[in-house]
Amino acid sequence: MKKAPGYKDIPIGGLIIEAGNAEKYETGSWRSFRPVRDDEKCIHCLICWIFCPDSAIIVEDGKVVGVDLDHCKGCGICARECPKKVQAITMVKESEFRE
Amino acid sequence: MAKVRALTGNHAVSEAMRQIDPDVVACYPITPQTELMQKFADFYADGLVRTELICVESEHSAMSASVGASAAGARVMTATAANGLALMWEIVYIAASTRLPITMTVVNRALSAPINIHCDHSDSMGCRDTGWIQLYAENSQEAYDHAIMAVRIAEHPDVLLPVMSMLDGFILSHTMERVEILEDEQVKAFIGDYTPLYPLLDVDNPVTYGPLDLQDYYFEHKRQQIGAMENARVVIPEIFAEYGNLSGREFDIFERYKSDDAEVILVCLGSTAGTAKVAIDELRAGGIKAGLVKLRVFRPFPHGELVEALSGARAIAVLDRSASFGAEGGPIHAEIRSALYGRTDIPVYDYIYGLGGRNIFVDDIKNVINLALEGKAGEMNYIGVR
Ligand code: SF4
Ligand code: SF4
Numbered sequence: 138m139k140k141a142p143g144y145k146d147i148p149i150g151g152l153i154i155e156a157g158n159a160e161k162y163e164t165g166s167w168r169s170f171r172p173v174r175d176d177e178k179c180i181h182c183l184i185c186w187i188f189c190p191d192s193a194i195i196v197e198d199g200k201v202v203g204v205d206l207d208h209c210k211g212c213g214i215c216a217r218e219c220p221k222k223v224q225a226i227t228m229v230k231e232s233e234f235r236e
Numbered sequence: 237m238a239k240v241r242a243l244t245g246n247h248a249v250s251e252a253m254r255q256i257d258p259d260v261v262a263c264y265p266i267t268p269q270t271e272l273m274q275k276f277a278d279f280y281a282d283g284l285v286r287t288e289l290i291c292v293e294s295e296h297s298a299m300s301a302s303v304g305a306s307a308a309g310a311r312v313m314t315a316t317a318a319n320g321l322a323l324m325w326e327i328v329y330i331a332a333s334t335r336l337p338i339t340m341t342v343v344n345r346a347l348s349a350p351i352n353i354h355c356d357h358s359d360s361m362g363c364r365d366t367g368w369i370q371l372y373a374e375n376s377q378e379a380y381d382h383a384i385m386a387v388r389i390a391e392h393p394d395v396l397l398p399v400m401s402m403l404d405g406f407i408l409s410h411t412m413e414r415v416e417i418l419e420d421e422q423v424k425a426f427i428g429d430y431t432p433l434y435p436l437l438d439v440d441n442p443v444t445y446g447p448l449d450l451q452d453y454y455f456e457h458k459r460q461q462i463g464a465m466e467n468a469r470v471v472i473p474e475i476f477a478e479y480g481n482l483s484g485r486e487f488d489i490f491e492r493y494k495s496d497d498a499e500v501i502l503v504c505l506g507s508t509a510g511t512a513k514v515a516i517d518e519l520r521a522g523g524i525k526a527g528l529v530k531l532r533v534f535r536p537f538p539h540g541e542l543v544e545a546l547s548g549a550r551a552i553a554v555l556d557r558s559a560s561f562g563a564e565g566g567p568i569h570a571e572i573r574s575a576l577y578g579r580t581d582i583p584v585y586d587y588i589y590g591l592g593g594r595n596i597f598v599d600d601i602k603n604v605i606n607l608a609l610e611g612k613a614g615e616m617n618y619i620g621v622r
Contacts, residue, residue, distance in 0.1 A: 144456040144463070149396065150335035151457050152434055153444035 168211030309435025332367030354593020498527025
């Protein structure tokens with residue numbers, strides 16, 4: 138594993154001085170449930186994209202195409218907010234994806 | 237040229253604040269500091285400062301407002317005492333840990349309970365491990381001088397730590413003394429403009445203050461703070477020397493008063509040093525080689541230099557104006573013994589005195605020095621307690 142930077146190499150006072158560097162922090166490792174989207178049911182309303190706190194819903198040309206698993210922390214907000222009559226997202230136990 | 241004025245300690249510090257003209261001052265009254273901020277508020281009302289004066293609802297808010305303003309990029313000052321400092325505590329620690337160069341005057345007063353408005357050092361000594369640099373004044377002149385130098389020390393790029401300057405409640409804060417006030421332009425030139433490193437208001441270079449640190453980096457950030465304190469050891473004497481040239485007054489990390497050839501050395505800080513000098517003069521007149529080391533900088537503690545200054549003595553007596561309950565002696569004593577440990581075996585006697593403003597007299601100090609010299613003191617002693 139790469140050694141994390143030491144006290145001489147990081148900004149003082151706990152400051153984060155690089156805008157948008159949350160992307161470098163891979164919160165995907167926290168996930169115990171994975172959102173699985175049923176493309177047949179999805180109406181591409183993009184509500185999940187709006188609500189996802191980690192910007193992990195990938196959208197191309199106005200359509201949801203997938204989930205960024207490096208950053209999706211499995212909170213389930215997307216599944217909860219997906220319209221009631223659609224319910225295109227199911228949260229599946231992460232263990233079910235292991236060989 | 238400097239002007240000589242008759243000022244109380246509080247008024248002297250408010251004059252320093254007027255000359256510094258900080259961007260933001262957070263203001264909340266508490267005895268015996270109240271008059272300090274009241275004077276500064278007069279300057280504000282009279283249009284003599286450009287400061288944004290924030291009248292907050294508590295000391296916790298005073299320090300919180302200071303932290304916010306300092307993070308935004310402002311030069312910030314505030315002042316407090318005793319229980320006000322205690323209420324600030326949480327944010328006092330955060331200010332240092334966030335590396336914000338705030339300066340604050342603490343007018344020393346005994347912490348409650350029972351309630352007491354008079355001087356001891358329980359308030360600021362309780363804060364000795366918050367990561368603030370600490371300066372203690374013997375008289376109102378020093379309180380004025382320290383307030384000005386504190387700005388430069390705090391803002392030095394190698395330091396970036398807040399500075400707390402102390403003066404004894406009532407004994408100095410409310411007593412009129414001769415104080416030399418520099419010209420406004422001299423102070424302005426000395427402190428210079430403040431260029432904050434990571435101002436929140438610089439929207440082109442956005443920064444995040446106060447994110448989660450956890451096991452990943454918290455330890456590294458503490459290690460940085462320790463390093464900044466070590467850097468302050470180098471920076472403080474430089475700034476003292478520069479201000480010494482400007483003011484014509486001498487500043488050292490601690491003052492040696494007749495201690496070079498002394499057989500017995502008294503160590504103390506604050507206004508008691510003035511009384512101690514009289515005691516030492518009288519003892520010397522009677523043929524006793526007594527000396528004084530008056531601490532000015534308590535954080536960072538100048539252990540190396542003190543070993544050198546104290547090693548020639550046969551006995552050392554320490555005066556502590558605060559108790560450290562359950563510890564072996566008061567805070568100054570613990571530091572001195574720790575500094576000397578393994579380097580010399582000179583006996584160090586501790587005297588707790590002056591709690592809650594109990595007076596100390598020249599004869600008390602002469603007695604302490606005599607007992608230390610004769611080896612007749614216990615390890616922990618008390619002056620003037622019934
Ligand atoms: S589970 Fe949470 S983090 Fe993952 S995609 Fe859904 S809303 Fe985003
Ligand atoms: S909220 Fe549901 S329906 Fe809307 S885009 Fe997301 S998955 Fe598709």
